[in-house]
Amino acid sequence: MGRGIGSGAYDYTWLPMAFIGLLLIIGITLLAIWLFRRSKNGHYQGNSENALETLKRRYARGEIDKEEFEQRKRNLDSFIESNKNETALEILERRYSLGEISNEEFQQKRKDILN
Template sequence: MGPEHFGWGGWWLFPVVMPIVMVVVLGILIYFVFGRGGPRPPWSNDFDGSSSHHKDSESAMEILKKRYARGEITREEFEEIKKDLQS
């Protein structure tokens, strides 16, 4: 080792590693602010402030009515399934 290394010890590594660490931290920060559509916590999945569980609590009859309204099932199928659900 030459005399140029005596005063530095392991500190020569700091100017090499620190810019890389700063770029990684900045990238993570940009993802959390802009990558999720705005500054909100990652655990927040609701967009209108209501609970995200309301989609799961939809009854079978509501789903049936929506399928019929979209034309996915015929009137006969609707009536048959409705009869099964009510019994």
Template sequence: MMGGYGMTGGFGFGWIFMILWGMLIIVGIAVLVKWMSAPSAADGRSGGAGKALNILRERYARGEIDEQEFQKKKHDLIQ
């Protein structure tokens, strides 16, 4: 006898957990890479309202809209 371990050598279903652990590591690395490559609000690339607000500021700076319209649209975007 082999010390009560039988033919499997004492591993049993350990290979399943090894595969699951490897998959968990791969998924974790993929999530980390995606998180690190995502644009942040500090970059000014937050999308949505941040991008629209930047465009609004540019239009106001070029004189395409007056201050009253700028303030109204800015108020609408921030809410």
């Protein structure tokens, strides 16, 4: 005897859909946790290390001399300690480490941002 519409292969079709839904919820939750931790835990420090690495590479390639390297390194070190506005300061730090702005411009803009 037949059971009607709910019989046969259609009995367990909800199972894969439930599994996909569960995977989707877990994925969204993990993404939210990752984004939260990234923005809260040392995201700025990661950028500082990248800026310092960029500065080291520029020195190693001979783009800047030792004096300029040391000066920029000191500025970056003091900059990291006095960080109050991460977003603007991160941009400024990156531009300075890439040589897009001069030491004078870096100091002036940093002073303006922190005040």
